[in-house]
Amino acid sequence: xxxxxxxxxxxxxxxxxxxxxxxxxxxxxxxxxxxxxxxxxxxxxxxxxxxxxxxxxxxxxxxxxxxxxxxxxxxxxxxxxxxxxxxxxxxxxxxxxxxxxxxxxxxxxxxxxxxxxxxxxxxxxxxxxxxxxxxxxxxxxxxxxxxxxxxxxxxxxxxxxxxx
Numbered sequence: 001x002x003x004x005x006x007x008x009x010x011x012x013x014x015x016x017x018x019x020x021x022x023x024x025x026x027x028x029x030x031x032x033x034x035x036x037x038x039x040x041x042x043x044x045x046x047x048x049x050x051x052x053x054x055x056x057x058x059x060x061x062x063x064x065x066x067x068x069x070x071x072x073x074x075x076x077x078x079x080x081x082x083x084x085x086x087x088x089x090x091x092x093x094x095x096x097x098x099x100x101x102x103x104x105x106x107x108x109x110x111x112x113x114x115x116x117x118x119x120x121x122x123x124x125x126x127x128x129x130x131x132x133x134x135x136x137x138x139x140x141x142x143x144x145x146x147x148x149x150x151x152x153x154x155x156x157x158x159x160x161x162x163x164x
Contacts (some may be wrong), residue, residue: 012069013051014039020053023107043067077134086133093129101146108145110138115142 014023018037019075032039042051045060052060056069092098095117115131134142135164 012044015042015053015055018075022053041069042071044140052100081153083118086115087136088115088131088133089139089140090132090146091129096132098130098132105132105134105142105145110134110142110145 016023016032016035016037016039019032019035021032021034022042022063023033025041027082029038030039041056043056043060044051045059045063045065045137047063047065050062054060054066054067057066058067059065060067090098090101092101093103098114098117105112111134113133115133116128117130121161
Protein backbone atom coordinates (compact mmCIF):
# COMPACT_ATOMS: atom_id res chain seq x y z
CA UNK A 1 0.00 0.00 0.00
CA UNK A 2 2.80 2.43 0.82
CA UNK A 3 5.83 3.18 -1.36
CA UNK A 4 9.29 1.87 -0.61
CA UNK A 5 11.28 3.64 2.05
CA UNK A 6 13.62 6.36 0.88
CA UNK A 7 16.82 7.42 2.55
CA UNK A 8 16.98 10.83 0.92
CA UNK A 9 16.52 13.80 3.23
CA UNK A 10 15.47 16.11 0.37
CA UNK A 11 12.10 14.46 -0.16
CA UNK A 12 10.26 16.92 2.06
CA UNK A 13 8.15 15.95 5.06
CA UNK A 14 7.46 12.32 5.92
CA UNK A 15 4.28 10.83 7.33
CA UNK A 16 3.75 7.83 9.60
CA UNK A 17 1.79 4.96 8.03
CA UNK A 18 0.17 4.07 11.38
CA UNK A 19 -0.48 7.19 13.47
CA UNK A 20 -0.36 9.82 10.68
CA UNK A 21 2.29 11.97 12.40
CA UNK A 22 3.99 14.38 9.99
CA UNK A 23 7.77 14.62 10.51
CA UNK A 24 9.41 17.86 9.34
CA UNK A 25 12.99 17.35 10.53
CA UNK A 26 16.02 17.20 8.22
CA UNK A 27 16.99 13.62 9.00
CA UNK A 28 15.64 10.87 6.79
CA UNK A 29 14.05 8.76 9.53
CA UNK A 30 12.31 5.65 8.34
CA UNK A 31 10.57 5.01 11.68
CA UNK A 32 8.04 7.20 13.50
CA UNK A 33 9.44 8.64 16.76
CA UNK A 34 6.02 8.20 18.47
CA UNK A 35 4.83 4.72 17.48
CA UNK A 36 7.81 3.16 15.66
CA UNK A 37 5.88 2.46 12.44
CA UNK A 38 7.38 2.98 8.98
CA UNK A 39 7.24 6.49 7.53
CA UNK A 40 7.01 7.46 3.87
CA UNK A 41 7.56 10.70 1.91
CA UNK A 42 4.51 12.93 1.96
CA UNK A 43 3.17 13.74 -1.52
CA UNK A 44 3.03 17.29 -2.87
CA UNK A 45 0.25 18.48 -5.20
CA UNK A 46 1.44 21.30 -7.49
CA UNK A 47 -2.14 22.51 -8.05
CA UNK A 48 -3.08 22.60 -4.35
CA UNK A 49 0.43 23.95 -3.67
CA UNK A 50 0.56 21.88 -0.51
CA UNK A 51 1.71 18.57 0.93
CA UNK A 52 -1.11 16.07 1.47
CA UNK A 53 -1.32 13.23 3.98
CA UNK A 54 -0.84 10.76 1.14
CA UNK A 55 2.25 9.01 -0.21
CA UNK A 56 4.21 10.15 -3.25
CA UNK A 57 2.60 8.66 -6.35
CA UNK A 58 -0.95 8.65 -4.95
CA UNK A 59 -3.56 10.76 -6.72
CA UNK A 60 -4.62 14.12 -5.34
CA UNK A 61 -8.30 13.69 -4.41
CA UNK A 62 -9.20 17.11 -5.85
CA UNK A 63 -7.21 17.15 -9.08
CA UNK A 64 -6.49 13.50 -10.02
CA UNK A 65 -2.81 14.39 -10.41
CA UNK A 66 -0.02 12.15 -9.19
CA UNK A 67 1.57 13.59 -6.04
CA UNK A 68 5.21 14.58 -6.43
CA UNK A 69 8.21 13.97 -4.21
CA UNK A 70 10.58 16.55 -2.85
CA UNK A 71 10.44 20.27 -2.48
CA UNK A 72 7.78 22.14 -4.45
CA UNK A 73 8.89 23.88 -7.62
CA UNK A 74 8.69 27.63 -7.70
CA UNK A 75 5.49 28.73 -9.43
CA UNK A 76 6.80 32.20 -10.22
CA UNK A 77 10.16 31.95 -11.98
CA UNK A 78 10.78 35.71 -11.71
CA UNK A 79 12.93 36.53 -8.71
CA UNK A 80 12.00 39.75 -6.91
CA UNK A 81 14.31 42.63 -7.75
CA UNK A 82 15.72 40.94 -10.87
CA UNK A 83 15.28 42.63 -14.28
CA UNK A 84 13.11 40.72 -16.76
CA UNK A 85 13.56 40.77 -20.52
CA UNK A 86 10.10 40.56 -22.11
CA UNK A 87 9.53 39.10 -25.59
CA UNK A 88 6.40 39.55 -27.74
CA UNK A 89 4.75 36.21 -28.58
CA UNK A 90 1.61 37.62 -30.17
CA UNK A 91 -0.10 40.83 -31.28
CA UNK A 92 -3.85 40.99 -30.74
CA UNK A 93 -6.44 43.68 -31.62
CA UNK A 94 -7.26 44.62 -28.01
CA UNK A 95 -6.99 43.43 -24.42
CA UNK A 96 -10.27 41.53 -24.66
CA UNK A 97 -8.91 39.42 -27.54
CA UNK A 98 -5.73 38.83 -25.51
CA UNK A 99 -7.61 37.54 -22.45
CA UNK A 100 -7.88 33.85 -23.45
CA UNK A 101 -4.24 33.41 -24.56
CA UNK A 102 -3.04 35.32 -21.51
CA UNK A 103 -5.07 33.17 -19.12
CA UNK A 104 -3.86 30.00 -20.85
CA UNK A 105 -0.21 31.00 -20.48
CA UNK A 106 -0.62 32.01 -16.86
CA UNK A 107 -2.40 28.72 -16.13
CA UNK A 108 0.77 27.00 -17.39
CA UNK A 109 2.89 29.08 -14.99
CA UNK A 110 4.19 31.55 -17.58
CA UNK A 111 3.96 35.19 -16.43
CA UNK A 112 2.50 37.58 -19.01
CA UNK A 113 2.41 41.31 -19.74
CA UNK A 114 0.23 43.22 -22.20
CA UNK A 115 2.09 46.10 -23.79
CA UNK A 116 -0.24 48.76 -25.16
CA UNK A 117 -3.15 47.91 -22.87
CA UNK A 118 -4.93 51.16 -22.03
CA UNK A 119 -7.77 51.33 -19.54
CA UNK A 120 -9.16 48.05 -20.93
CA UNK A 121 -11.43 49.86 -23.43
CA UNK A 122 -11.03 48.52 -26.98
CA UNK A 123 -10.52 51.26 -29.53
CA UNK A 124 -10.16 54.11 -27.04
CA UNK A 125 -6.54 54.63 -28.04
CA UNK A 126 -5.64 53.46 -31.54
CA UNK A 127 -2.40 51.59 -30.90
CA UNK A 128 -2.46 48.91 -33.56
CA UNK A 129 -3.23 46.24 -30.97
CA UNK A 130 -1.70 44.95 -27.79
CA UNK A 131 1.44 42.88 -27.56
CA UNK A 132 1.27 39.72 -25.46
CA UNK A 133 4.68 39.39 -23.84
CA UNK A 134 6.41 36.73 -21.74
CA UNK A 135 9.88 36.48 -20.16
CA UNK A 136 12.46 35.75 -22.87
CA UNK A 137 13.54 32.43 -21.30
CA UNK A 138 9.95 31.12 -21.57
CA UNK A 139 9.13 32.42 -25.06
CA UNK A 140 9.62 29.09 -26.85
CA UNK A 141 7.32 27.25 -24.44
CA UNK A 142 4.72 30.05 -24.71
CA UNK A 143 4.75 29.86 -28.53
CA UNK A 144 4.17 26.11 -28.39
CA UNK A 145 1.22 26.55 -26.02
CA UNK A 146 -0.28 29.33 -28.16
CA UNK A 147 0.03 27.19 -31.32
CA UNK A 148 -2.13 24.45 -29.83
CA UNK A 149 -5.79 24.10 -30.78
CA UNK A 150 -8.26 24.71 -27.97
CA UNK A 151 -11.44 22.97 -29.03
CA UNK A 152 -13.84 20.68 -27.24
CA UNK A 153 -13.44 16.94 -27.77
CA UNK A 154 -15.95 15.64 -30.34
CA UNK A 155 -17.97 13.76 -27.71
CA UNK A 156 -18.52 16.99 -25.73
CA UNK A 157 -19.41 19.12 -28.78
CA UNK A 158 -22.80 17.39 -29.01
CA UNK A 159 -23.67 18.71 -25.55
CA UNK A 160 -23.18 22.30 -26.74
CA UNK A 161 -24.56 22.17 -30.31
CA UNK A 162 -27.90 23.67 -29.27
CA UNK A 163 -26.07 26.69 -27.83
CA UNK A 164 -24.12 27.42 -31.03
